[in-house]
Amino acid sequence: KPAKQRQRVPVVPQGIERDAFIAALEELGGQLGKENVEVNDKPLVDGWYMEHPNTHDMMTILDEEEFVASAVVYPSTTEEVQSIVQWANKHKIPIFPISMGRNLGYGGAAPRVRGSVVIDLGRRMNRILDINPEDYTCLVEPGVSYYGLYEAIKERGYDHLWIDVPDLGGGSVIGNAVDRGVGYTPYGDHWACHSGLEVVLPTGEVIRTGMGALPGNNTWQTFPYGFGPFSDGIFSQSNYGIVTKMGMTLMPNPGGYEGFMYTFPKEEDLAPLIDIIRPLRISMILENVAQLRHVTQSVAARGIPRSKFYSGSGPIPMDIVHKAAAEQPVGDHSWGYYGMCYGPEHIRKHKLAIIDAEFKKIPGARKIDPKSLPEDEYYFARERVAAGIPDIHELRWVNWTPNGAHIAFSPVSPIRGTDATALNDLGRRIHDKYGIDFFPAFIVGLREMHLIVEIVFDRDDPERKKAALDCLRDLVEEAAKLGYGEYRTHLVLMDQVAGTYNWNDSALMKFNEKLKDALDPNGILAPGRCGIWPKRYRNRGWEM
Ligand code: FAD
Known part of the structure; x- marks a missing residue:
């Protein structure tokens, strides 16, 4: 642009x-x-x-x-x-x-x-301070991207080490983890996989957390807790410190991997499918943070603009989406599951057989043969990402509208069919109200799932921007009424989302504010981030 x-x-x-x-x-x-x-x-x-x-x-x-x-x-x-x-x-x-x-x-x-x-921080503080091939850990500065870490591991010939990457590999290993971002191997919960921080506090002191507080230690990246209160948590999704170094655990190369994709024909397959996924995921038969995506986003992931399929106003009609999907290599469906199986072939085949038998309990479930797909098909980008290989193919669905931009609604729930249906129905209803195409994707963790709904909008169209924001505000409010909260949010929604976590007269926010005032008496560090306002700003019209 x-x-x-x-x-x-x-x-x-x-x-x-x-x-x-x-x-x-x-x-x-x-x-x-x-x-x-x-x-x-x-x-x-x-x-x-x-x-x-x-x-x-x-x-x-x-x-x-x-x-x-x-x-x-x-x-x-x-x-x-x-x-x-x-x-x-x-x-x-x-x-x-x-x-x-x-x-x-x-x-x-x-x-x-x-x-x-x-x-x-990233422009000049971009050193990989350590890659430890025996402990499977690394220590990085803020400017180390997934691409940078991946290439450094390859250059050093450490084929036994894998990293975990989010959908786009150009982000920072630290930046993504402190915002509690996710990737798609078994190490996809990035915050859970970090070990040790160095933090500059808002008054200028430096601390090292966990074992980093013990001079001469050699366990900073292998044991996150150290002794005493575990302080790392307050430095994620907050404004209590500036992280200047972070340790990260690395995954062992599993000795082989095999991506797989299943499609399911009907919208109503969502609930029974999620109930099938839950026990498989908790028992690690489904090993990675996989994605269950709606067909509309899969159609968009080929990078073809919406206008090639539909030029009317309001959400793109589902019969047009299905027609477009039917003409694409994967074929028509309502939901697509993108998964990955790890380990040598003789181990994979047992897990894949269980998955196949379980998924095929849904009438019309289809296993896609990757050999039937062209090389640039989105499926292969998912496979690379689930193998810890940085990629940027995911950007393609942002081209759905001219001057494409996006903003996310990201509530969490247990891995249950009833929750999936409640959130999906809510999302569809409110998107329809604002005339916005609905892109739901369920990202399934070990005990919970993030529903990531991406609203794609034309950043040069004030009306569509307003519709997107109104839609999001409605989604956050209505989801909270049903007991669902967001795992992460955009700057513009931070006050609203923080406001939904209000049990016991907003006791948690009062605690956060107490911490903020103690650690940052002048209120200089990232005021308002995650809804936490320092005293100097609080209740003075900054909240939105
Ligand atoms: P930054 O922008 O540097 O940091 C994020 C925030 O954390 C900052 O705004 C700041 O408030 C805070 N912060 C950063 N560094 C520090 C520090 N050192 N000390 C204190 N606070 C700090 N995200 C995912 O997690 N998973 C996905 O799969 C994913 N897919 C995406 C797909 C698309 C198409 C797009 C466009 C985005 C996607 N994202 C995803 C969102 C985003 O791109 C990534 O999360 C990205 O890694 C975040 O940017 P960054 O790493 O450069 O972090």
Whole structure:
């Protein structure tokens, strides 16, 4: 998408005059080097996934100027991160750390408070500090992407080590984990698989968590807990610290793998299918974080725009979707299960036989023969991702609309047919109300599933953006009434989602606020992230 040449008045953080702000940035430039402090005074360029901006959300649902940085700074060491934090406290300037800023669908690189100074950790702090081939662990800085880690492991000839990747491999291993993102091997719960953090606190001190607190230890990446309270949790989906190093466990190469796909013909197959999946998943016969996708998104995943199938308004009619699916290599269906079986062939065949017998209990279930599919079929991207190989094929469904952008509704539930149906029906009803195509995908973890519903919209069409946001707000509210909450959300919805976790007179948020005020008395670090506002901002009109 070409750069927008819109005239803009560069933003400064609220509460500081422009001249004082520029002087403060010069002072910071003296510490980091002038070239590592950039004022955001140029046109906002959206770029694309691999050349994404670090000044704003390239897939913004609001006006681009709403969540926008006043400046971006590039530290190269933990000590420099400490200096930035001390500087922010001195001038009471809000700062917002990103690792790589590819948090697309959840806010990209944008800060929650307009005019914050974005700390782009990834540009210069991008070293792989350790890959341990005996312990199957690594220690990384924020700028290490899945691609980077994967290639480093290959270069060192460690074929016995695998990584886990989300759908897109250009993100940061740290950034994804601290936002509690997911991938698709048995190590798909990234936060659960990390071990050890180094964190700069909002007042500038540095801590190492778990075994990292014991000088000279050699277990920082193998035993996450150490001794005493397990503090790591407060540094994920929060604004209590800046993570400068993180340990991650690596999966052993399972000695072989085989992707598989089943399709199911009817919408109503969802509930019985989920009930079949649950015991298989909990007992690890279905070994990976697999996806059960609706046919509409599978049609879109071929990268063909919606307009080639339908030019009317309102959601694309299902008979058109089925006709399109029937003409595609996988063929017509309502739900598609993309799974992976690990291990040598003699082990795989037993697990695959159980899966086949169970899935075929659904009338009309079909196992797709991968040999019947063309090389660029979406199925193979799923197979690569489930084998820990970074990929970007998943971006294709974002082309469903012109100037495609997306934003996610991501509630969690147990792996039960009744829950799947309740959420699916709710999603369909509210999408229909706003005339939006419905893309549900159930991502099945060990005891729960994330329903990821991606709303794809034209980022240059204010009406469709408004419809998408209204639809999301309705979804969050209606889901909460049924007892469902989101596992993660976009900046614009953080207050609303946090507000649904309100048991016992919002006791949890009161606790979060107490922590925030104790750790960040000047309220400089990522104010408002995940609905946590420091005292200086709280109840002063920042919530949305
Ligand atoms: P960042 O943008 O750097 O970080 C995310 C947020 O975490 C930041 O905004 C910041 O608030 C906080 N943060 C980051 N680093 C630090 C730090 N060092 N200290 C303190 N706070 C920090 N996501 C998934 O999880 N799984 C998927 O399968 C997936 N599929 C996607 C498919 C598509 C088509 C698209 C467009 C997106 C998808 N995403 C998915 C969302 C997103 O792309 C990834 O989660 C991505 O890894 C997040 O971006 P990042 O790693 O660059 O993190």
